[in-house]
Amino acid sequence: MIETTTPLGLARQLLGILYRDEQRLRRIDDYVQGRHDDPYMPANSDDEYRLLVKRAVSNWMPLLIGTPAQALYVDSFRRGSAATSTPEGGELPEWTHWQQSRLDARQIAVHRGALTYGHSFTLTERTSKGARTKGLSAMKTAALFEDPANDMVPFAALTVVRWASEDNPGKARMWDGKNEYEVSFKSLADEKSVKVHNGKRHGASECPVTRFAAAVDLEGRTVGVVEPMIPLQNRINQTVFDLLVAQTYGSFKVRTVTGMAPPALMKPVYGNPADPTEVTDYEPVRDEQGRPVPAPINANAKRFLFAEDPDVKFSSLDETPLTGFIESIDMSIRHLSAISQTPPHHLLGQIANLSAEALLAAETALSRKIEEFRKSFGESWERVFRLAAELEGVTSSAEDYSGEVLWRDMEMRSLAQSADGLGKLAEALEIPKRGLWSRVPSVTKQEMDEWARLREEEDGELALANALYRASGSSSDIPADPGVANE
Known part of the structure; x- marks a missing residue:
């Protein structure tokens, strides 16, 4: 809820959000980095016990983040009906902005940040080299929405550039619907130390910060894939610790x-x-x-x-039997797999004797989860494209709300299976062959552009050959089958 609309009031409220969420986000970050809560052990434990505590940490969090993140690659952008389909130069300005911002690589950090903390941000701004987009960390950035559950456009946003120290105050940048401000502060908790300086126009008609949310409920709360899994991670660490204790002191x-x-x-x-x-x-x-x-x-x-x-x-x-501990760890990992919608073979490494149908069934829940992330992140990237187009002065693209982000198909299919299926689609449903290019596994936009260029060259050469063939006295074009011409 927005309490005030003055720049100073907005800055205080945004820094207050960072202060409120600091412990929660830092705890999530600790678990991703492997700094987990210690398992229970006796109060008078010696150094050997404490060494086993360190070795008991089995950090599953990076895998829970990386598994869906590795299927989230924006591969292209398709304009909607509000904008021309393809400019004369052949390259969409939206995709040119994507490449110049190096978002092929930087999108990974944006997606991983949203999956980790529940949300991340991007900033689209005008620079000396044109409009550029970069990612912002959730641990340093906060945004205000009039309706956080439904609004795509923030009312205001702030990101910390430098944290406060004993010698220097903290420094931040803040944006609202028209202006950008410099903000200084001595502490996130000290509202009286907050100062706002140097308001200037940022060039966009709305706040240039875009939120990427993994999941948002109707209360406006965001949640990632790490926080709900912390209790299960602690259970696994405790069981591993008990296993190490039994193995060290009682397995002989x-x-x-x-x-x-x-x-x-x-x-x-x-x-x-x-x-x-x-x-x-x-x-x-x-x-x-x-x-x-x-x-x-x-x-x-x-x-x-x-x-x-x-x-x-x-x-x-x-000796103490270790089988029960191992089975308990296996059970906890299976619970982690079910709750996080991560296929069991990704966590347990057990893929022997699994048919293609069984693997597909195991991947179904993960595919649905990834599709949910794509819908959410896709809307955010489409807003980034509109902001960039507005800053570049491309009015038609800035107002194109029917544009669509195209995601790379990461499903594991053989090239032979894909070729057979695409051939049947082209023949049975009479779908234009060129319209099926994007469904070739792992093909990129650059490759499709190269195919289009080569196809145009081949068509031009064929047209020239037909013209010469007809000029030689023939009333028809060159036959597609060379054997016909020989007859």
């Missing part, structure tokens, strides 16, 4: 002896006054209470234990 047989006192640790006695280096006797080493210190027993597979006293009994204690 313990040999026991009853009816026999261990031999005492002996030390030499030098009792010859004439020769102080001569050992005259041995005596037991005693502790602070005067009790003999037992000598260490080197028991291993090469040594045989025996006793002279017939009443001495040797026995052993069985």
Whole structure:
């Protein structure tokens, strides 16, 4: 909810949002980086226990982020009916802006940020080289919406350029619907230290910051893929820690002896006054209470234990079974797979003897999840294209609300299967062949542009050959089948 519309009031409110969300976002970031909450252990644990705690961290969070992120690649842009389909130069200004902003690579950080924290941002601004778009971190950026659940355009946005220190105040940039401001502050929690300077026009008709939200509910809250999985991640870490403890202290047989006192640790006695280096006797080493210190027993597979006293009994204690711990870890990972909609074989690595149909069924939930992200992120990228077009003065594209982002098809299909299916579509449904180019697996826009250029060259050469063929006296074009011409 927007409390005030003055630049100072907006700056205070936006910095307050960053202060409010700081701990939550930092906790999410810690889990992505592998800095997890410690598993439970006794209060008097020694250094060996604490070492096992560090080794118990099994960080699944990057995989939960990377799996959908690796299927989210914007491959092209298609204009809607409000703008001309293709300019004379052959390249859409929207896609030229994409390439000049290096968004082929930078889109990855934007998508991963939104999947991690629930939202990320981009800034589209005019530079000396034209309009450019760059990503903004959710940990440094906040935006205000009149209706955060439904509005695409922020009322105002702020991003921190430099955090405050003892020597220098913090510095931030803020945008509203018309102007950009410089903001300084001493602390996110200190509203009185906030100052706003140097308002200037940013050139767009609305706030140039765009939000990328992984999921937004009707309360305007955003949630990523990490935060809901933290309890399950903690459960896995706890089970792994218990496994390491059992493996370290109880995974081997313990040999026991009853009816026999261990031999005492002996030390030499030098009792010859004439020769102080001569050992005259041995005596037991005693502790602070005067009790003999037992000598260490080197028991291993090469040594045989025996006793002279017939009443001495040797026995052993069985090792702790580790199967239950391993099954518990496996169960927790399966729960993680189900709740996060990540295929089990991505987490467990078990893909042996799976048919193509079984793999497709396992990927179905992930495909639906990715499609949901594409719908959300696609709307945001389309707004970025409109903002860039407005800053570049391309009015038709700036008002094109029916443009569409085209995503790269990342489904694993063989080229033979795709060729067979596309051939049947072209033949049975009479779909133009060129309209099916974008459905060729892993094809890029640059490759399709190259195909179009080569096709035009071939058509031009064929047209010239037909003209020469008809000029030679023939009443028809060159046959498509060379064998016909030979007849």
